Amino acid sequence: MTVIVVESKDDVISKLCEIIETTAIESIQNKGLFLIGFSGGSLATFLSKGLPKIKTKDFSQWRIFFCDERLVPVDDADSTYGLYKRSLIDSGAVALKEEQFIQIKQGVSAEDAATDYASQISKFFPGSSLPTFDMLLLGMGPDGHTCSLFPGHPLLNETKRWVAPITDSPKPPPSRVTLTFPVINNARVCVFATAGKEKADMLKRILVDQEKLPAARVQPSTGKLLWIVDREAGIHLNKH
Numbered sequence: 001m002t003v004i005v006v007e008s009k010d011d012v013i014s015k016l017c018e019i020i021e022t023t024a025i026e027s028i029q030n031k032g033l034f035l036i037g038f039s040g041g042s043l044a045t046f047l048s049k050g051l052p053k054i055k056t057k058d059f060s061q062w063r064i065f066f067c068d069e070r071l072v073p074v075d076d077a078d079s080t081y082g083l084y085k086r087s088l089i090d091s092g093a094v095a096l097k098e099e100q101f102i103q104i105k106q107g108v109s110a111e112d113a114a115t116d117y118a119s120q121i122s123k124f125f126p127g128s129s130l131p132t133f134d135m136l137l138l139g140m141g142p143d144g145h146t147c148s149l150f151p152g153h154p155l156l157n158e159t160k161r162w163v164a165p166i167t168d169s170p171k172p173p174p175s176r177v178t179l180t181f182p183v184i185n186n187a188r189v190c191v192f193a194t195a196g197k198e199k200a201d202m203l204k205r206i207l208v209d210q211e212k213l214p215a216a217r218v219q220p221s222t223g224k225l226l227w228i229v230d231r232e233a234g235i236h237l238n239k240h
């Protein structure tokens with residue numbers, strides 16, 4: 001694991017986008033596509049600000065998946081895809097098209113949306129028992145959750161499904177789908193990007209105290225794990 005501490009939230013955004021760009025170039029050189037997973041929450045704001053500033057202008061080989069998604073209409077403020085659609089696609093900020101986002105099926109149950117999403121993912125990884133994403137961009141909630149994997153929830157122990165439904169999310173909205181740990185930990189690179197003093201205590205519990213909270217269970221089996229944090233979020237890390 002590598003922890004990169006930078007000064008400010010803007011520096012977190014720049015470092016995150018620099019690492020995304022490098023990984024995209026390598027992946028496209030190796031296999032012609034870049035398969036990346038986006039989370040929602042603060043990460044959506046980071047990417048909306050940072051991606052338009054990278055040198056890359058040709059995004060045609062990018063395919064964007066969702067690490068988790070809230071099951072609400074796309075025009076609902078809680079929709080993660082809706083956020084990216086408005087800030088990146090509709091605004092013309094980057095040359096990404098709707099078809100490059102592998103979207104969660106709308107208007108069906110969480111169970112059906114999860115099954116459908118696993119099937120959509122499997123088309124990019126023919127014959128594989130687990131998908132290997134080039135990069136997953138993750139957030140850490142104030143309770144230590146990541147994706148829609150919440151502390152103490154039975155989904156933390158899911159080993160069979162690639163994508164799981166959740167209908168009792170403690171953070172609203174309750175109905176969501178999420179990648180599961182076997183998939184997350186099979187990625188080539190997992191990156192957490194975290195900023196702000198409100199994340200400092202949880203970051204200590206995860207990185208210093210190594211409490212078995214969901215975000216601490218992201219431990220890629222052969223891939224890399226990076227944490228990019230600003231000085232405020234990382235305040236308790238310097239002492240160790």
Ligand SMILES: O=C1O[C@H](COP(=O)(O)O)[C@@H](O)[C@H](O)[C@H]1O
Pocket residue numbers: 039040041042043067068069070138139140141142145146147148171
């Ligand atoms: O609900 C969610 O929360 C987490 C963390 O969000 P943050 O705003 O505290 O960074 C996010 O990673 C996840 O995608 C989202 O559905």
